[in-house]
Amino acid sequence: MAFDVRLRINDKVATIELKGELDASTAGEFHETVGKAAGAGAVELVIRAEQLGYLSSAGLRSLVFARQKMGDGVRIAVVGASEPVARTIRLAGFDHSIDLVDA
Amino acid sequence: MTFDFTTAEALRTAEASRPAGAAEAAGVAKAPGCGRTNALRIPASVESLEPVSAFVLGLGDRAGLTESSLYRLRLAADELATNIVMHGYRGEPGEITVDGGIDPDEVWVRFQDDAPAFDPRQGMRAPQLDVPLEERPIGGLGVFLAFTAVDTFEYELVAGRNVSTLVMRRPTAD
Amino acid sequence: MAQTKVLILDERRDVPPGLAKALDAVGAETHTCTPGDVLAASPGRMPAVTALLAHATLSPHTVRSVARRLADEGQQPTVVAYADRDLHLLDGHVRAGSDYLIPPFHPVLVEARLRDCHQHAELNRNMEEVAAHAELLSYERELEIGREIQLGFLPDALPSPDDWHIRVRFRPARTVAGDFYDVFELVNRRRLALVVADVCDKGVGAALFMALIRSLLRHTAEQSGLQNLIAADLMGEEPGWAEHTRAIPVVGATPLLNAVVGTNSYLTRNHIKQGYFATMFFGVLDPVTGNLVYINGGHNPPVLVSGSGAPPVLLQPTGPAVGVMPDCTFSLGYAQISPGDTLFIYTDGVTEARSETGRFFGEDLLLEQLTDAAGRGEELLDHMDGALSEFVGQAEQSDDITMMAVHWRAPAKTAD
Known part of the structure; x- marks a missing residue:
């Protein structure tokens, strides 16, 4: 159950690509990456979740952190989340602040 | 017919985390109803979340849960275990016992720990949808996810131990 | 369309x-x-x-x-x-x-x-x-609550020892003020503490510090007042007698020094970063003798107006403002109030009141008005109020104004 997170920043879009399982033991890495993305001055944070197999509340925490850190003018999108992952995001009500976009 | 077995990985973890001979004293509880039983004893740390997940996924898989039920059972178990590690023991060393079983109509997973008495449902908070994300209290979200993921979520304080049980119904065999 | x-x-x-x-x-x-x-x-x-x-x-x-x-x-x-x-x-x-x-x-x-x-x-x-208007209203409501709380830190009623007449005017420039005054009994009601202070700045922050400073002063003074009396008793001295002969009111001096020095060190130790300080006049009066011992911490000098026509006396600062410097020295000042005299204590809102043309009321005009005034207690304050509003005209009040008049009634003249 490996976890991998990659950050790309080009122009005004920061893209974080997630692979594997995001739980309390891997959330720290994601959190750090979100911090870097937030510091980059992007207007958009795109989280590619096509290969994210699992998301727990520990991962959601970092999404709140992203929202707090990036300010109101920044759009955050989670792209290609699987149904259970998208369900978790919706259940927590995060879809009010974060766009769930099909891949 | 009831028989116990422990996965190799679980056994390794359990062996490493407790003094020899303490197995019986810890008193891994009997399974409710009949069916298969597994047990896993792990130190209360985030590194243990992976074996917990593997344990639950294995159990649910054998019970023939649908992919979605399986995901939710694992989510609930993961959140509960995280809760015990973070809020139960508060980072202090401790142990969690996880067992589970398959009954004809349901799968159950039970968590026992010796952290201070703590009903996880007390800390549960439904997300405040009207509050902007950046202003929301984040606590209680994990338990909320766990609670809404499974069919039953029970908590009991048994002889000073916290015992939480998650139950997921099995698909009806036609 | x-x-x-x-x-x-x-x-x-x-x-x-x-x-x-x-x-x-x-x-x-x-x-x-x-x-x-x-x-x-x-x-x-x-x-x-x-x-x-x-x-x-x-x-x-x-x-x-x-x-x-x-x-x-x-x-x-x-x-x-x-x-x-x-x-x-x-x-x-x-x-x-x-x-x-x-x-x-x-x-x-x-x-x-x-x-x-x-x-x-x-x-x-x-x-x-x-909605924006409603929000403003709720803000104003909170300020109103702040004002009421602050009023709770001002004395309800002023003590009135025999033959003394103490009156106060208190007019904040905004809803909440940085000025405050206090009058309370010390040493088993044998002394009277008179405080007029001005916390720098105005508004809510000043009001919070006003509450703090007022409480520190009063609490320390009341506590040490008793100790002092007990100490005097233990030493077998009859304090009243001792004071009269020495003409220096030592009994009042200890609570006074403790209060001001204690408040100064508390503020400089705990709140120096916030940068709040207060100028204050803190006097301890013996109503029986008219002896006054005081500390003036960087405050506008109160004016002792003679009832017998002698020139007014200014009670100059005896130390810096309270809350600015740790470990500074506050000396005691002494004054003698005689029957017929009035002590006028005020804050700089009075002398710095501006006319429509921008001129300050100033100390000279203050002294002039004080000596001209016929009345002594309430009447004196009425007179000063009148002089101030005439001077200020339509200009907006920019600073809190506090005035306290402490008058010792002259003995009634005998009929013959």
């Missing part, structure tokens, strides 16, 4: 065919963008639009961010969320205050909705003004 200019917001720049057709049929000019397009656009590059149609799959937060970005460009389009399939996605948008459009996208219905939206937007703007 003028031509409707519509910005359609969609992740893929896709517009449901029905909606596109309807917008076309009503002659709307449409632009289609992704949220990223708008957020990343350079200033001035966005088309001016009157309606923002957002696909419901976008989060309300994203839609709001886009609307804000447009608002930065001076545009205030009405926000309408639309859905073609998953109508439940509209929930969050409607709750966030957006209007909505759902299929079938019939041209007449779409046009009517856009027109409604326009009116809604007008109404909303009015509502916002009302």
Whole structure:
């Protein structure tokens, strides 16, 4: 159950690509990456979740952190989340602040 | 017919985390109803979340849960275990016992720990949808996810131990 | 209706065919963008639009961010969320205050909705003004509560020992003040503490420090007053007698020094970063003898106005303002009040009151008015009030004003 997170920043879009399982033991890495993305001055944070197999509340925490850190003018999108992952995001009500976009 | 077995990985973890001979004293509880039983004893740390997940996924898989039920059972178990590690023991060393079983109509997973008495449902908070994300209290979200993921979520304080049980119904065999 | 200019917001720049057709049929000019397009656009590059149609799959937060970005460009389009399939996605948008459009996208219905939206937007703007006003009112209400709390830190009633007449005027420049005064009994009611102080700054911050400083002064003075008396008793001295012979009111001096020095060290130890300090006059009066021992911490010198026509005496500072310097020295000052005299203590709101032409009231005019005044207690304050308001005219009161008059009534003249 490996976890991998990659950050790309080009122009005004920061893209974080997630692979594997995001739980309390891997959330720290994601959190750090979100911090870097937030510091980059992007207007958009795109989280590619096509290969994210699992998301727990520990991962959601970092999404709140992203929202707090990036300010109101920044759009955050989670792209290609699987149904259970998208369900978790919706259940927590995060879809009010974060766009769930099909891949 | 009831028989116990422990996965190799679980056994390794359990062996490493407790003094020899303490197995019986810890008193891994009997399974409710009949069916298969597994047990896993792990130190209360985030590194243990992976074996917990593997344990639950294995159990649910054998019970023939649908992919979605399986995901939710694992989510609930993961959140509960995280809760015990973070809020139960508060980072202090401790142990969690996880067992589970398959009954004809349901799968159950039970968590026992010796952290201070703590009903996880007390800390549960439904997300405040009207509050902007950046202003929301984040606590209680994990338990909320766990609670809404499974069919039953029970908590009991048994002889000073916290015992939480998650139950997921099995698909009806036609 | 003028031509409707519509910005359609969609992740893929896709517009449901029905909606596109309807917008076309009503002659709307449409632009289609992704949220990223708008957020990343350079200033001035966005088309001016009157309606923002957002696909419901976008989060309300994203839609709001886009609307804000447009608002930065001076545009205030009405926000309408639309859905073609998953109508439940509209929930969050409607709750966030957006209007909505759902299929079938019939041209007449779409046009009517856009027109409604326009009116809604007008109404909303009015509502916002009302809300802003209401918020202001609630702020004012809180200030009012602050004022009431602060009034609780001022004495309800002033003690009035025999033959003494103590009166106060207290007029904050704003709802809450930095000035305060206090009069309380010390040493088993044998002494009277007189305090007039001015915490630097005005408003809520000053009011908080006022409450703190007032409490520290009073608490310390009351506590050490008793100890002092007990100590004197233990030493077998009859304190009253000792004072009379030495003419120096030692009994009052200890609580006074403790209060001022203790408050100064408390403030400099705990609150030096906040930068608040207070100038104060703290006097301890023996009502039987008229002996006054005092500390003037950087405060405007109170004026001792003689009842017998002698020139007024100014009680000059004996130390710095309280809360500025740790470990500084406060000396004691002494004065003798005689029957018929009045001690006038005030804050700089009096001498720094400005006329409409910008002149200060000033100390000279103050002294002149004080010696001219015929009355002594309440009448003196009335007189000063009158002189001040005449001087200030229509100019706004810019600082808190506190005045205290402490008058020892002259013995009634015998009939013969």
